[in-house]
Amino acid sequence: MNHDEPTRRAGLDWGRAQAFLTAEREVYRQRNPRSAALAAQANEHLLFGVPLHWMKDWGTPFALHVDHAHAATVQDVDGHSLVDFCLGDTGAMFGHAPAPVAAALQRQATRGYTTMLATEDAAAVGSLLSERFGLPWWQFAMSATDANRYIVRWIRAATGRKKILVFNGCYHGTIEDVFVDLVDGRPVQRESLLGQVHDLLEHTAVVEFNHLPALEAALAGGDVACVLAEPVMTNIGMVLPEPGYWDAAQAIIHRHGTLLVMDETHTISTGPGGYARAHGISPDALVLGKPVGGGVPCAVYGMSDALAARAVKAKQDAPPGHSGIGTTLTGNMLAMAAMRAALSEVMTPAAYEHMLALAGRLADGIRQVISRHQLPWCVTQVGARVEFQFCPNPPRTGSEADRILDGELEHLVHLGLLNRGVMITPFHNMMLICPQTTESDVGLLLGALDEVLAAITP
Ligand SMILES: Cc1ncc(COP(=O)(O)O)c(C=O)c1O
Numbered sequence: 001m002n003h004d005e006p007t008r009r010a011g012l013d014w015g016r017a018q019a020f021l022t023a024e025r026e027v028y029r030q031r032n033p034r035s036a037a038l039a040a041q042a043n044e045h046l047l048f049g050v051p052l053h054w055m056k057d058w059g060t061p062f063a064l065h066v067d068h069a070h071a072a073t074v075q076d077v078d079g080h081s082l083v084d085f086c087l088g089d090t091g092a093m094f095g096h097a098p099a100p101v102a103a104a105l106q107r108q109a110t111r112g113y114t115t116m117l118a119t120e121d122a123a124a125v126g127s128l129l130s131e132r133f134g135l136p137w138w139q140f141a142m143s144a145t146d147a148n149r150y151i152v153r154w155i156r157a158a159t160g161r162k163k164i165l166v167f168n169g170c171y172h173g174t175i176e177d178v179f180v181d182l183v184d185g186r187p188v189q190r191e192s193l194l195g196q197v198h199d200l201l202e203h204t205a206v207v208e209f210n211h212l213p214a215l216e217a218a219l220a221g222g223d224v225a226c227v228l229a230e231p232v233m234t235n236i237g238m239v240l241p242e243p244g245y246w247d248a249a250q251a252i253i254h255r256h257g258t259l260l261v262m263d264e265t266h267t268i269s270t271g272p273g274g275y276a277r278a279h280g281i282s283p284d285a286l287v288l289g290k291p292v293g294g295g296v297p298c299a300v301y302g303m304s305d306a307l308a309a310r311a312v313k314a315k316q317d318a319p320p321g322h323s324g325i326g327t328t329l330t331g332n333m334l335a336m337a338a339m340r341a342a343l344s345e346v347m348t349p350a351a352y353e354h355m356l357a358l359a360g361r362l363a364d365g366i367r368q369v370i371s372r373h374q375l376p377w378c379v380t381q382v383g384a385r386v387e388f389q390f391c392p393n394p395p396r397t398g399s400e401a402d403r404i405l406d407g408e409l410e411h412l413v414h415l416g417l418l419n420r421g422v423m424i425t426p427f428h429n430m431m432l433i434c435p436q437t438t439e440s441d442v443g444l445l446l447g448a449l450d451e452v453l454a455a456i457t458p
Helices: 014-031 033-042 053-057 099-109 120-133 144-159 212-219 245-255 274-278 305-317 333-346 349-372 398-403 407-418 439-456
Strands: 066-070 073-076 081-084 137-141 163-167 180-183 186-189 204-207 224-229 259-263 285-288 299-303 378-382 385-389 430-432
Touching (some): 014 407, 014 439, 081 439, 099 333, 120 137, 120 274, 120 299, 137 305, 144 163, 144 224, 144 259, 144 285, 144 299, 163 212, 180 204, 186 204, 204 212, 212 224, 212 245, 245 259, 274 285, 299 305, 349 378, 349 385, 349 439
Parallel strands (some): 163 204, 224 259, 259 285
Antiparallel strands (some): 066 073, 137 299, 180 186, 285 299, 378 385, 385 430
8 A cells, every 4th residue: 555655744854753753762761671671571482572463563662561550540560650542442441440340350250250151141231232232132252353253254144145345444353354455446455464375355345435336336246245344444543434424335235135234343432332323323233342341351243133033044054063153261251240340330321421521622632732733634533532643634535544644653653652651552543531531631641742743843
């Protein structure tokens, strides 16, 4: 994919920016001796020196090590208290270790974790999900990745269609099927994918978001089982649907007998029922991972009556044996207890009220800081999720959003913020407000951003 350097670096003094980055790296090294020692130790036996290779994607000279995380704060091993706007990239969207989830885990801690059987929590979680999202039938997974993998499998089985459709620049976890991009308008398998041996183009179509004729053309063959989509793209920077897009897209999808799966893993930031519920979109299936158990590993997927009936029939018609859906620890007692607490006591309308209002103030504050430094950047908000992007107007497609990504500039900004006591997500410029984030936390972020931008502009 091409990157549009003059646009995304417009208004910056790149020489100053590079000097700033060098200085900030030195500050980080001086500030974090205990993290440095632990990183050196971890380098002896952990591949890439971290538990998961992505953890290298933070723009820090070596991995920051955490002592503990509570509410909106992460305490690192060198004793710095960092205000956390990353919140585990949504896993801790409702704050770290929310009290009701912690209490539920403590209650369950001496009562067993996994039996391959239901507890009282199972039925309760089913009705909480059904009430919240308006879909009647639910199943579970250990991650949003797996929830996506399973719903796609159910839908392929239920419809007898093999193909799925995704939007260019999407991310739905590491479900293989979706790693297909448009390059100069042509679909290609994502080159970064490791160990992929099947040709993903055979069963995955990819079109630009917000482009109805492309969607219509891709579904016209009547062979696409489902569209797997985030209602707002969030993983290539945010791309909002244009007014009326989803109404028209749903009509096209249904006209071709295709089903719509909404992955609300990130857009649950919108409100208690996610983006779809708030905007009158009626998906046939919905996926939610990350924060649904307060950060405890688990995920859920829901289905309409009609889809559930077809899924049940597919299972009944299949020969006995492995379905390809599920893992041993799925629906375990600990996860069910965590979800029950999170859904009933943490992800509440009152929590959202605070998050949305403060996110609005954060978005306004960032706009003011950007304007003070005369940068041609924009700010997008989806409920509790706020992002600034290196372009004057919000991108309309994945290709447009991709063109203005700038890893070096992002790292520089993120590191500058981190050294000033503020953490934002290492991927693009995303920030989340949790129920415990305060006005003064937002003030700290805005002040730090102001300092960073002052250091990299003329
Ligand atoms: C929209 C969306 N769906 C699914 C996932 C996968 O989540 P997990 O990595 O927890 O499986 C992600 C991860 O970022 C995501 O952004």
